[in-house]
Amino acid sequence: MSSLALQPQAVSAPGKVFAAGGYLVLDRKYTALVFGLDARIHVEIEPIRTKSGVTLSEIIVRSPQFRDAAWEYGYRLTERHGGIAVTQLRASHTSSLNKNPFIETALTYALTYISSLQSTPIPPSSISILADQAYYSNPGTPLSPSSRFLNFDVTLPDAHKTGLGSSAALVTAFTAAVLSYYLPRDVFDLDSEKGKSVLHNLSQASHCAAQGKVGSGFDIASAVHGSCLYRRFSPSLLSSLPAPGAASFAAQLRALVEGDSWDVEIAKAKVKMPRGLRLVMCDVDCGSQTPGMVRTVLKWREQNPELADRIWRELQSGNEAFASELTRLATENSGEAGAEKFAKLKGIFEANRKLIREMSKESGVPIEPPQQTQLLDACSAVNGVVGGVVPGAGGYDAIVLLLEDKEEVIEDLRKVVEGWKVHGESEDGVTIGKVGILGVREDMIGVRREHVDIYREWIASA
Numbered sequence: 001m002s003s004l005a006l007q008p009q010a011v012s013a014p015g016k017v018f019a020a021g022g023y024l025v026l027d028r029k030y031t032a033l034v035f036g037l038d039a040r041i042h043v044e045i046e047p048i049r050t051k052s053g054v055t056l057s058e059i060i061v062r063s064p065q066f067r068d069a070a071w072e073y074g075y076r077l078t079e080r081h082g083g084i085a086v087t088q089l090r091a092s093h094t095s096s097l098n099k100n101p102f103i104e105t106a107l108t109y110a111l112t113y114i115s116s117l118q119s120t121p122i123p124p125s126s127i128s129i130l131a132d133q134a135y136y137s138n139p140g141t142p143l144s145p146s147s148r149f150l151n152f153d154v155t156l157p158d159a160h161k162t163g164l165g166s167s168a169a170l171v172t173a174f175t176a177a178v179l180s181y182y183l184p185r186d187v188f189d190l191d192s193e194k195g196k197s198v199l200h201n202l203s204q205a206s207h208c209a210a211q212g213k214v215g216s217g218f219d220i221a222s223a224v225h226g227s228c229l230y231r232r233f234s235p236s237l238l239s240s241l242p243a244p245g246a247a248s249f250a251a252q253l254r255a256l257v258e259g260d261s262w263d264v265e266i267a268k269a270k271v272k273m274p275r276g277l278r279l280v281m282c283d284v285d286c287g288s289q290t291p292g293m294v295r296t297v298l299k300w301r302e303q304n305p306e307l308a309d310r311i312w313r314e315l316q317s318g319n320e321a322f323a324s325e326l327t328r329l330a331t332e333n334s335g336e337a338g339a340e341k342f343a344k345l346k347g348i349f350e351a352n353r354k355l356i357r358e359m360s361k362e363s364g365v366p367i368e369p370p371q372q373t374q375l376l377d378a379c380s381a382v383n384g385v386v387g388g389v390v391p392g393a394g395g396y397d398a399i400v401l402l403l404e405d406k407e408e409v410i411e412d413l414r415k416v417v418e419g420w421k422v423h424g425e426s427e428d429g430v431t432i433g434k435v436g437i438l439g440v441r442e443d444m445i446g447v448r449r450e451h452v453d454i455y456r457e458w459i460a461s462a
């Protein structure tokens with residue numbers, strides 16, 4: 001591989017909102033409905049710039065919108081087909097290591113996969129990460145009036161995430177950029193179905209490894225494919241993979257990534273947004289979050305199989321009804337207009353929320369806690385709002401709404417959410433604070449190539 005032949009590449013991947021099927025999707029019997037969002041994470045990769053006479057054999061990764069966000073890695077081929085070992089380098093003897101497990105793991109997996117395909121040495125490179133504002137609620141400032149990306153001027157641990165799946169969008173865009181840069185197009189083509197499948201499998205493997213757990217993987221699926229109906233892969237698929245550096249990691253990773261053992265189902269055609277509707281997400285400031293919600297719900301389900309199975313079954317059919325009503329509205333010309341047109345959808349939202357509240361009450365987990373019920377009811381009563389739910393695992397920190405895509409509807413909604421106060425004392429003592437509308441909406445497109453020029457000001461100033 002000659003570094004002369006390597007051309008800068010850039011890729012972006014979307015964030016997500018998990019609109020239906022939280023908890024259910026952990027079991028392959030059930031599915032989830034996930035929307036990709038127009039908030040994207042971009043990754044640009046180019047040959048490393050060296051001061052004349054100095055040859056660096058490192059891969060440098062920077063996230064220039066944040067303070068102290070640069071990671072330098074050395075890398076080498078290991079023995080016994082253990083793949084590429086990546087070692088973070090210290091900027092100086094005295095500086096402490098500022099780890100980013102998502103970047104380090106994605107780099108290890110991507111370079112290992114590349115090394116399993118070609119035996120030539122991997123040249124150094126420089127990688128930049130740029131994220132849209134909506135991923136963080138910190139206010140940012142533009143570098144120039146035309147800047148798309150903002151300077152957040154905080155460290156990453158101090159950034160306040162809005163829960164749009166930043167790590168999944170990052171791992172997906174990062175993996176895609178690294179593969180596109182080092183592999184010729186006839187070996188890895190992001191625009192082909194085969195390329196997307198390799199990217200999905202490799203990103204799932206490294207994201208799970210970086211998180212230290214195997215979730216359902218809906219966030220990587222939507223980062224690659226955009227909005228979709230999702231059935232998870234069997235978690236056992238990942239359990240026989242050796243650790244990076246262990247004998248035969250490279251060969252087994254390649255076999256896993258390219259193999260046909262993936263039983264994931266991703267149906268893009270089953271999720272549509274009817275013309276005239278859009279999603280709106282609200283971020284809820286909240287003093288307390290409940291850790292271990294997933295573990296508690298699953299334990300309760302195990303101990304109460306009959307009741308849980310009934311709720312799971314009913315919610316699954318409610319979620320299927322939601323997807324098919326969206327598709328019907330998007331594809332049929334029903335002749336109905338206004339509120340009447342969306343009456344069925346409104347009913348589906350109400351029925352599904354009732355089941356989610358039952359799941360909450362029975363398991364003792366605040367999936368749709370009373371504070372969120374009040375907020376969702378108030379938002380759903382706004383003229384033009386079809387309905388809403390707590391996304392993903394639920395809790396106090398966000399809601400997602402489906403509404404008519406009209407400025408006056410958003411304005412009326414803004415009046416309700418701004419200055420929102422929960423009425424009465426809450427039993428659980430959790431007070432929700434400010435509610436804000438996030439600047440995002442659904443987007444059907446998954447991972448895509450980008451023009452490298454859009455990052456110039458950020459890369460030059462890094």
Ligand SMILES: Nc1ncnc2c1ncn2[C@@H]1O[C@H](COP(=O)(O)OP(=O)(O)OP(=O)(O)O)[C@@H](O)[C@H]1O
Binds near residue numbers: 063129130161166167
């Ligand atoms: N712009 C960025 N640059 C570099 N690393 C980032 C960036 N954004 C996120 N990360 C990495 O991803 C981690 C956050 O991932 P995490 O899975 O905790 O949250 P999330 O994916 O945004 O949220 P959720 O899963 O709740 O939707 C950060 O700690 C950091 O390691």
Ligand SMILES: C[C@@](O)(CCOP(=O)(O)O)CC(=O)O
Binds near residue numbers: 024025294391394
């Ligand atoms: C509860 C669960 O089904 C959804 C979690 O979604 P989120 O992280 O809250 O967006 C877990 C999973 O699917 O991995």
